[in-house]
Amino acid sequence: MLTVENLKVYYGMINAIKDVSFRVEQGEVIALIGANGAGKTTILHTITGLVPAKSGSITFKGINLLKTPAHKIVGMGMAHVPEGRRIFQELTVYENLMLGAYTRKDKKAISDTLAKIYKRFPRLEERKTQIAGTLSGGEQQMLAMGRALMSKPSIILMDEPSMGLSPLYVNEIFDIIREISKSGTTILLVEQNAKKALSIADRAYVLETGNIVLDGDAKELMNDDKVKKAYLGE
Amino acid sequence: MQQFCEQLLNGLNLGSVYALIALGYTMVYGIAKMLNFAHGDIIMVGAYTLLLSSTRFGLPWYLAVLLCAVVCCVLGVSIEKIAYKPLRNASPLTVLITAIGVSYFLQSSALLIFGSNKQKVDSLIKIKGFTVNGINVSGESIVTLSVTIVIMILLTLFIKKTKMGKAMLAVSEDKGAAQLMGVNVNATISLTFAIGSALAAVAGILYMSSYGFVGPYTGSLPGIKAFVAAVLGGIGSIPGAMLGGILLGIIESMAKTYISTDLADAIVFGILIVVLLFRPTGLLGKKRIEKV
Ligand SMILES: Nc1ncnc2c1ncn2[C@@H]1O[C@H](COP(=O)(O)OP(=O)(O)OP(=O)(O)O)[C@@H](O)[C@H]1O
Ligand SMILES: [Mg+2]
Numbered sequence: 001m002l003t004v005e006n007l008k009v010y011y012g013m014i015n016a017i018k019d020v021s022f023r024v025e026q027g028e029v030i031a032l033i034g035a036n037g038a039g040k041t042t043i044l045h046t047i048t049g050l051v052p053a054k055s056g057s058i059t060f061k062g063i064n065l066l067k068t069p070a071h072k073i074v075g076m077g078m079a080h081v082p083e084g085r086r087i088f089q090e091l092t093v094y095e096n097l098m099l100g101a102y103t104r105k106d107k108k109a110i111s112d113t114l115a116k117i118y119k120r121f122p123r124l125e126e127r128k129t130q131i132a133g134t135l136s137g138g139e140q141q142m143l144a145m146g147r148a149l150m151s152k153p154s155i156i157l158m159d160e161p162s163m164g165l166s167p168l169y170v171n172e173i174f175d176i177i178r179e180i181s182k183s184g185t186t187i188l189l190v191e192q193n194a195k196k197a198l199s200i201a202d203r204a205y206v207l208e209t210g211n212i213v214l215d216g217d218a219k220e221l222m223n224d225d226k227v228k229k230a231y232l233g234e
Numbered sequence: 235m236q237q238f239c240e241q242l243l244n245g246l247n248l249g250s251v252y253a254l255i256a257l258g259y260t261m262v263y264g265i266a267k268m269l270n271f272a273h274g275d276i277i278m279v280g281a282y283t284l285l286l287s288s289t290r291f292g293l294p295w296y297l298a299v300l301l302c303a304v305v306c307c308v309l310g311v312s313i314e315k316i317a318y319k320p321l322r323n324a325s326p327l328t329v330l331i332t333a334i335g336v337s338y339f340l341q342s343s344a345l346l347i348f349g350s351n352k353q354k355v356d357s358l359i360k361i362k363g364f365t366v367n368g369i370n371v372s373g374e375s376i377v378t379l380s381v382t383i384v385i386m387i388l389l390t391l392f393i394k395k396t397k398m399g400k401a402m403l404a405v406s407e408d409k410g411a412a413q414l415m416g417v418n419v420n421a422t423i424s425l426t427f428a429i430g431s432a433l434a435a436v437a438g439i440l441y442m443s444s445y446g447f448v449g450p451y452t453g454s455l456p457g458i459k460a461f462v463a464a465v466l467g468g469i470g471s472i473p474g475a476m477l478g479g480i481l482l483g484i485i486e487s488m489a490k491t492y493i494s495t496d497l498a499d500a501i502v503f504g505i506l507i508v509v510l511l512f513r514p515t516g517l518l519g520k521k522r523i524e525k526v
Contacts, residue, residue, distance in 0.1 A: 050410050074416040086411040088404050090520070099404050102397070103416035151416070 001026045001186055002047070002078075002155060007056035009039075009046050016042045018210035020056075024155065029177075029187045031197040031218060033231055034207035040190040041083045043207075044157045048073050048080045060155075075103040079153035083160055083190075085144040089133030093124055096132050096143055100150025110150070117146045120176070138169035145176065155186040162193050174200060194231035198222045206231070239369045241491045242484065247375050247444065249483020250382035254437035255460030256467065256475035257389065258430030264406040264470040265426045268329045272313060272336035274457015276431050278344060280306045280438030281448040285355045295358045302435040310431025311424050319420070337454075344450035352449040355442045378440045385436065386476055389429075393472065402426060406470070459486075462506050468519020477517060 002024040009017035017039045024030045034040050045051040047058055049070030058065040060078060068076070079100075088096050097117065101110045118125035121142045127135065132143060141161055148156055161177065162170040170193065178200050181187050191197035198204055198218045206214035206227065214221065221227050255277060262270045283305045288298040317336050321329050361373035393399035404412040405422045413419050441456060442448065459482060467478025485505060489498040509517065 048414060050413065069418075070413045071416050071418045074414060080414045082411060082414065086408050086414075088407050088411065090407055091400070091403060095400060099400060099412075099415045099417075102401065147415075 001061065002188070003057075003059045004043070004047070005057045005059075007043070007046065007058065008054040009042050009051060010054050011042075011051075016210055017046070017053075020207070020210070020212055022205050022212060022215065024186060024188050026154075026186055027181075027184065028202045029181050029189060029200055031194075031201035031204040032188065032190045032207060033192070033194045033197055033204060035230075036192070037209070038207040039210045040207055041159055044080060044082075044159050044188070044190060047157060048078065074151050074153070077152075077154035078157070079148035079151045079155070080157045081144045081148045081159060081161060083163070085140050087132045087135075087140055087143050087147065089131070091132055092129050093132055093135070093143055094128040096147050097124070097128075097150050100147035103151065109152075113150055113152055117149055120149075120179070121146050138165050138172070141165060141169070141173060142176070145173075145180075149180070153185060155188065156180065157188045157190075159190045160192060161189075162191065162196065170196065194227070195222075198227075198232075236368045237491065241487050243369070243371065243375050245484030245487030246480065247378050247483065248487055249463075249480035250378050251437045251441050251444075251456060251479075252460045252463045252482050253476050253479025254382060254385065254433045254440070255456060256464040256479040257472065258434050259461055259464040260467070260469055260472060260475040261402075261426050261430050263464070264472075265402060265423055266314075266318065268318065268326065269333060269461070270313075270318075270427075270430075271330070271333040271457075271461075272340060273430065273434060274453040274455075274460065275337050275340040275344075276306050276310055276434040276453065277438035277441060277456060278448065278450065278453035279309055279340065280435035281355060281442050281452055282344060282348060283435075284358070284439055284442055285353055285448055288358060289354070289356045298358065299436075299439060302439055303432045306431040306435035306438075307428045310427040310434070314424060314427040319423075341450045341454070348450065350450065352447040352452075355446055355448050357443040357446065358439060359443045374440075374443050378443070381436065381440065385433065389433075389472070398422075398425065459502065462502065465516055466506055466509055468516030470520065471516065471518045474516055474518035481517075 005021045007017055007020045020043060032040050032043065042051060046053050047065060049065065049068065053066050060076060063076065065073060088099065097114060101113065104110050123139055124143060124146050127139065132140065135143060145161065161173050165173065174196055177187060177189065189197055189201065198221055201218035203216065204218045204221050205212050214227065255273065258273050259270065262268065280302045283302045284298055287293045287301045288295065293301065313336055317332050318329060321332060357374065359373050359377045361376060363370060363372040363376065393402060401412065401417045401422055404415060404417055405419055409419050460479065463478035463482040464475045466482060467474025482502060486498050486502050489501040493501065
């Protein structure tokens, strides 16, 4: 479904992504783990066109994303929950959700999706007229996810959805990710919380300073000595 | 009392023009995070377009207005595409200097084409005024105020109620996130410049109906005053630009009548400084500190 091949990304002179290849198949949950500054966010940003690639290719449903204008990508079925959530702080919860459906035309279908999202996140419905910037961190994360789901994506890229949340919220967020996956949406999950990420992923890639150093079945990686030591703190 | 009411009306009149120009400043600032110092000169271009189309060639008023709006829109959008877009990621100082350069370019072009003498522009407004309780209400005031009120209502509805308006707000807050929603950021920025320039064209026409003369530097003073109005109201805030413009017009008009014509501008800028001392974000500006 999504194939990244020999991706190289630079910020000016800094080579953030050196040579990265990986693939995500339909229906999978793929975890991308790595330390601070490894390049996880950069990879997601390059996929959705927020950062240009130096070379390599990114193919989604047979189409070269590196040649697709960034604002066309969500319409192809790819949603991105960015690092730090980046909800529109000054707009209401409802307005944020509706922006998630910006590229969709069918009003009836949009309100069906909205109803489903309110069902999944009752708190968003309770607070639909609230200014999004005044939501708690966990609620903002739910809004960011709800907003991504409003585009009815076939794949969602999530960048550290558990960042800065209390353990209770972390569990809730991971439950939701599991549900989203069960409903048939493919997920590419970037996480620092490697333990949690590996526990829900099918396969995983380990990124170190711009290179993938390990990959494989998530359960196997969980028992890998190197992974245990570097990322699971055991 | 009669004098006060007439001055208040004058102030509202002038303030409407400032507000229309200030809206362009503030919308462009909100979206592109830049001060478009060439914005005032768009008014001048609009005024010259009016001079040619209406005073010289006698086009009917609605065609002249349409032509002014179209010329200013095309000019505003072209300036953005040619001068500012390549600098999207440049430092704010570079962009500011470019904007000042564009402003000089427009003024010098007008100087070359039309010469330095001011030329008389006939007012488009033919409506007769009336008098209530000895207070003169001019046709210009009636038209200026009604046009401004209608534009403000339409603009507010556009931003609050339409998808494109929401997209504008989204882009002004976070371009990257807006792009992830599928918003075409470049198109949204162009649209903002187009709206701002059309408002400047209208402001130019209204300004000409009261002042009547156009020269190459006609846009700079109202441009600067409108910039002050935008900052006074809170740059980036649309209601702020409306309020700031109207307030500035009233203050200026009152100061001219009751204090001194020569001191009026000094008073206007003095008020700006005082307001910014107590409310650095302007009257209706966002309290949130902008993250860079
Ligand atoms: N806009 C930028 N300009 C210059 N360098 C950048 C920029 N963004 C990221 N980098 C650098 O690129 C490298 C990868 O950053 P990236 O944000 O992708 O890491 P990450 O794996 O997401 O880290 P974290 O877990 O802390 O979010 C880092 O060395 C970072 O300093
Ligand atoms: Mg990151």
